[in-house]
Amino acid sequence: MTGHVQAVKSWLGQVLDGGASASGSLAYRNNRKAIWRGDIPEKYARLVDLVPGQRVMELGAAEGVLSLLLAQKKEKVFALELKGERHEEAQRLKASWQDRGLDVGRCEMVLGNIKQQLHLLRAVDTLLAVRSIYYLRTDLAGVFDAVSRHVPNVVLCGNRNRARKYVESHGNPDDPLGKNNYFATLEGMTSLLEGCGYAIVNSIAEGDPIVIGAKRISPAN
Ligand SMILES: C[S@@+](CC[C@H](N)C(=O)[O-])C[C@H]1O[C@@H](n2cnc3c(N)ncnc32)[C@H](O)[C@@H]1O
Numbered sequence: 001m002t003g004h005v006q007a008v009k010s011w012l013g014q015v016l017d018g019g020a021s022a023s024g025s026l027a028y029r030n031n032r033k034a035i036w037r038g039d040i041p042e043k044y045a046r047l048v049d050l051v052p053g054q055r056v057m058e059l060g061a062a063e064g065v066l067s068l069l070l071a072q073k074k075e076k077v078f079a080l081e082l083k084g085e086r087h088e089e090a091q092r093l094k095a096s097w098q099d100r101g102l103d104v105g106r107c108e109m110v111l112g113n114i115k116q117q118l119h120l121l122r123a124v125d126t127l128l129a130v131r132s133i134y135y136l137r138t139d140l141a142g143v144f145d146a147v148s149r150h151v152p153n154v155v156l157c158g159n160r161n162r163a164r165k166y167v168e169s170h171g172n173p174d175d176p177l178g179k180n181n182y183f184a185t186l187e188g189m190t191s192l193l194e195g196c197g198y199a200i201v202n203s204i205a206e207g208d209p210i211v212i213g214a215k216r217i218s219p220a221n
Contacts, residue, residue, distance in 0.1 A: 053126030060132025064090030071107030148196035
């Protein structure tokens with residue numbers, strides 16, 4: 001692929017994800033001051049009470065807002081993020097919330113790629129991924145094979161823009177161009193989880209779609 005085509009694809013991905021960029025998602029940048037004060041946009045707040053379990057790993061945690069919210073109610077939250085600058089912003093946000101007296105000490109910001117962090121799956125009972133699984137592309141099946149062996153609860157939140165794009169352009173999960181956006185749709189996330197042996201315990205079609213799966217994990221795993 002030429003550099004130009006790659007740049008256009010990257011720009012398109014950023015637009016579909018609501019303006020995600022090296023300096024943070026649009027939702028974060030537009031609300032940064034409010035978030036630092038503890039005034040949380042609905043995008044994150046709507047998910048907090050839906051997340052089961054006491055030990056959570058958030059895949060693609062970006063600036064850590066959702067993980068920090070959850071950590072105040074959970075035993076442990078790992079906020080895993082691939083990009084250094086987002087991870088660093090997440091650490092700054094955590095420190096600022098701690099200065100304000102918020103109980104976010106149980107949130108651990110982890111810099112890395114899920115592919116090298118699969119061992120963390122053994123330490124949690126819930127995997128949470130918001131607008132992130134479609135970035136895994138050819139690694140998706142392998143990562144979810146590991147998730148399904150170790151993690152009893154999975155919360156997936158997709159992306160309404162990518163879901164619309166998927167329906168408009170292809171609507172065929174076997175089409176290479178539509179494949180990644182399929183996993184931003186309710187149908188794609190449901191099929192991924194059911195294919196890994198999860199029962200769907202909750203599913204919300206409005207806004208960014210949300211699918212929650214649960215399965216019994218054998219202690220031998
Ligand atoms: C579109 S952003 C969504 C961020 C955040 N969850 C939200 O909804 O605002 C996707 C995030 O996933 C991260 N990511 C992508 N692939 C990853 C991987 N293999 N391991 C860890 N994080 C990853 C990206 O760096 C990016 O911050």
